[in-house]
Amino acid sequence: MDRWWRDLVFSSKEEYEGFCRRYAQLPEGVRASTVRFGFAPVERPDRQLLMDLSLVVLDEPTVRWAARFTSSAFPGVPVRIGRAMQGRPIQGFVINNRIANVGTAHGEEYALRVRERVGEAVGIDPGLLVPSSTGIIGWELPVERMCEEVEGLVRGVGSADGLALARAIMTTDAYPKLCGVQVGEGMVWGMAKGAGMIEPHLATMLVFLFTDVEVDQDVLDGVLGEVVDRTFNCISVDGDQSTSDSVFLVSTARKGRVEEGVFREALERVCGFLAEQVVRNGEGTGHVVRVEVRGWDDETARGVGKAVVNSPLFKTAIAGCDPNVGRVLAAAGAWLGRRGVRLQPEGLRVWMADHLVFEKGRFLLDREKEVLLSSYLRATAVEPSGKVFPPHQRLVDVRLEYDEGDGRAVVLGSDLTVEYVHINADYRS
Amino acid sequence: MDRWWRDLVFSSKEEYEGFCRRYAQLPEGVRASTVRFGFAPVERPDRQLLMDLSLVVLDEPTVRWAARFTSSAFPGVPVRIGRAMQGRPIQGFVINNRIANVGTAHGEEYALRVRERVGEAVGIDPGLLVPSSTGIIGWELPVERMCEEVEGLVRGVGSADGLALARAIMTTDAYPKLCGVQVGEGMVWGMAKGAGMIEPHLATMLVFLFTDVEVDQDVLDGVLGEVVDRTFNCISVDGDQSTSDSVFLVSTARKGRVEEGVFREALERVCGFLAEQVVRNGEGTGHVVRVEVRGWDDETARGVGKAVVNSPLFKTAIAGCDPNVGRVLAAAGAWLGRRGVRLQPEGLRVWMADHLVFEKGRFLLDREKEVLLSSYLRATAVEPSGKVFPPHQRLVDVRLEYDEGDGRAVVLGSDLTVEYVHINADYRS
Structure with a gap:
């Protein structure tokens, strides 16, 4: 879109x-x-x-x-x-x-x-x-x-x-x-x-x-x-x-x-x-994350995307500007596995921003890539506390591409910050 | 058990x-x-x-x-x-x-x-x-x-x-x-x-x-x-x-x-x-929550229980010792609705500890009950930071009973605390 x-x-x-x-x-x-x-x-x-x-x-x-x-x-x-x-x-x-x-x-x-x-x-x-x-x-x-x-x-x-x-x-x-x-x-x-x-x-x-x-x-x-x-x-x-x-x-x-x-x-x-x-605008939102999935069928692609943006571990990593891409795969794998959908890791490629981080069944991680991705995450963040207007419209781009199927989904989610917990743990009595 | x-x-x-x-x-x-x-x-x-x-x-x-x-x-x-x-x-x-x-x-x-x-x-x-x-x-x-x-x-x-x-x-x-x-x-x-x-x-x-x-x-x-x-x-x-x-x-x-x-x-x-x-023992765990569900079939009962313990809003409320029972119903209703399972609110009863909080389609909430439940939540808590042994084995008891079906499930979960986010947002680079 x-x-x-x-x-x-x-x-x-x-x-x-x-x-x-x-x-x-x-x-x-x-x-x-x-x-x-x-x-x-x-x-x-x-x-x-x-x-x-x-x-x-x-x-x-x-x-x-x-x-x-x-x-x-x-x-x-x-x-x-x-x-x-x-x-x-x-x-x-x-x-x-x-x-x-x-x-x-x-x-x-x-x-x-x-x-x-x-x-x-x-x-x-x-x-x-x-x-x-x-x-x-x-x-x-x-x-x-x-x-x-x-x-x-x-x-x-x-x-x-x-x-x-x-x-x-x-x-x-x-x-x-x-x-x-x-x-x-x-x-x-x-x-x-x-x-x-x-x-x-x-x-x-x-x-x-x-x-x-x-x-x-x-x-x-x-x-x-x-x-x-x-x-x-x-x-x-x-x-x-x-x-x-x-x-x-x-x-x-x-x-x-x-x-x-x-x-x-x-x-x-x-x-x-x-x-x-x-x-x-979500209270506590520090990052907006866009997960694009290509492969499988549309419904499965959306399920994978939602599994990633709803994973507390992925969300907390993003909140901390930590490009912890292992959690993308863990969340996707868990969702697919529970539904009996197969995943040949060799057929999967994962990007964060424009950096390929997973290909041919293995992560492509080194110190340089991690530093680049961390600074990307810092640039896409906003300070969640005291927010009264959106300073920018940037988002964190994650892409998963699978060799089989021509499904497609784009899912938006937010990170999980300390502010989210503070707001929602508020004691009422 | x-x-x-x-x-x-x-x-x-x-x-x-x-x-x-x-x-x-x-x-x-x-x-x-x-x-x-x-x-x-x-x-x-x-x-x-x-x-x-x-x-x-x-x-x-x-x-x-x-x-x-x-x-x-x-x-x-x-x-x-x-x-x-x-x-x-x-x-x-x-x-x-x-x-x-x-x-x-x-x-x-x-x-x-x-x-x-x-x-x-x-x-x-x-x-x-x-x-x-x-x-x-x-x-x-x-x-x-x-x-x-x-x-x-x-x-x-x-x-x-x-x-x-x-x-x-x-x-x-x-x-x-x-x-x-x-x-x-x-x-x-x-x-x-x-x-x-x-x-x-x-x-x-x-x-x-x-x-x-x-x-x-x-x-x-x-x-x-x-x-x-x-x-x-x-x-x-x-x-x-x-x-x-x-x-x-x-x-x-x-x-x-x-x-x-x-x-x-x-x-x-x-x-x-x-x-x-x-x-x-979960890092960041301040409360263990036990959700017992009776009604529907076993699988649906377990799904409802898991939906409640996995709801970030319910989890954060518990972390804050806030007996926000509206979130129990919201989480259960969302899960059931997405699967097309019917819920006649009139047939549902919900307890926290031994207090009936929902019956005949309406919440039974008053100031006194909220105060009792808040102190119950404080008594079942542990301080998540610096935990090196379990001080007690108490848990937060939530029960849902539905008039139709004889399914049964008991699900255990934890709350969602600021410590959880801190631990998992840890910046690596």
Whole structure:
């Protein structure tokens, strides 16, 4: 995939915000509003938390939308509701952060009550509104406080731009993630929140994609499936999958049609960027690692790539700028072996950056190569603590090429740093 | 399984060594020797490393042995040789630590040369000796230095007891791991090294089990398979599987026979203990976690258990003494969902210690329960840094019970601490 963002460099938070502002305009036919308020959770009445509640309204109802949800067998209430709405028209989204609405006594009742209240206030059938939540698992939505805020929320429709919206869906994300690309007379615009299941209880990836070009529902669905499979389904921060992952794509059909291929490419440019930013923005992420695998079949290639980026030992080595390529082979070999897939080491070549490190069944390691690779790893790192913008878009390139099969996969992952453990070991009581 | 070791408490390294000394005697018909020497690896001639080379000799050749090896598709040379020897008689083991003999140019040649030299010196057909190595992946065995040490090694046969041997197979293990149990007129004795693939390059689990009671080869093999499946195949330190995992079981048949059930129970008592010690001894391990799953089928139950103990978010929460039970459900749900296994949350109950934390589709969390569970997690912890003996044998108990199916699994894992990352991010150059 074309990494059109690869040379972006930011030297300050302000510079990064300037970049985001370029993408602040929402596609035609999409308006938004967002409010922030404090509340005391019933489970912890001694605490005061902040919630952002957002509303996205389409000018008219549409069946031109598609979605993909977490495959978790323990999904949140919004995922269950959203799934049931598939194939029916929608006219907007009610989104909150802070509480994921998963595994609670009143989850469904509260989600529907908030939606009802918003629908009434904005004059839309509540059944046309898709609820979407991320945040703490196991805690109840602050339903009373949310309902109190609805009037202000609805009054503000049209006041929030794409950047405000991308900020309002963040939980522990260090910075907003959004972009847009021109396509025909219109655009494809997207925003994402999430960085694995990083903060205690806070889960996880939400992606909203809007386009004003006219695309039919079946095309939206097919193209979204393909593109999600190559982008969001090929990333991993910590291998932990959330109860709340959702990706939505909506066409307002306010501009002319474009060819399916052109639309697919635009969507992939947006999703590719957002997927990589989710990894880069992961709390504790010091390196983004790109593992490209060629050989076997596509599914096996992806499995190998994911095994490498999810190996704690490989991840910790990268965090330490240690080009410990033995761990690449150990992770790949373990994954293949467990599935009974054969590996003739003689048919495998492994590169890090542009250095061949394994060939003909043996490692090609010497002191000089190790020094070069270590400095490469230092150059691709960012300091994970205190991160409030991405200073660069570099990544660690690992390639595995196997003589048999023409499978191909590209997987993105992050390293495993002390900061990751600190953040996630945080003691709550 | 009967955790006969559960109440062991040690207040010093000396006390723990006293415990180990109780198991220092090897079964009849087994003699051992061990030497330690320094060498400069060819890949890093500026460095001086220490290697332990050990020899275990059986009084006579036997076909009464069985083994299990890593399922990695990228196994080390000793694993490949050991596998090829299955079904044929053996008369001993040549074991080294420090270099795993994986993925090098001369791996097989060097392993065979060392074996040849030992066989000649001890007067045994070299083809009867099983090589076994753990340590750095990708580096060559120091074959010349090893051959130089063979004479001293062979001269010492009979001088090393089981404790010396258990020490000599350690790599980054913090303390030796061994035990024995009486069975009939004889005993089952075992030792283990390994703690995941913990130190940079150093991999990983080796287990040697000897018995002097007479057990036929087919029984050894069947019982070993069953017991390994319930013990060593149910542990995880970091989910990373090594290129070198090997478990050997040998009967010298010097004592009378015992019933198969009696033998199996004795073997399980030894393997259960050693498997737990491998987890407890893991570098960076602060908590040992035991996840018991009842429901679905056995395989699914084990998958759920492993998904929980391998979830980085659950592991980091435990490291922080945070009873974040939402992550148990998220990990189980993700694993089940990816495999298309259904989960009716209403049919699931989850406990931590003896506290019910999830029932009827909702979490049962309140401030009091969280405080109790936090103090439980603090009581089951050990300080991972500077660990040189196990102060206690406590573990964190998590139970999942599902209404459908009668599957059952017990899985042991460790937490994920800052120490783990520090150890494995160690910068080599």
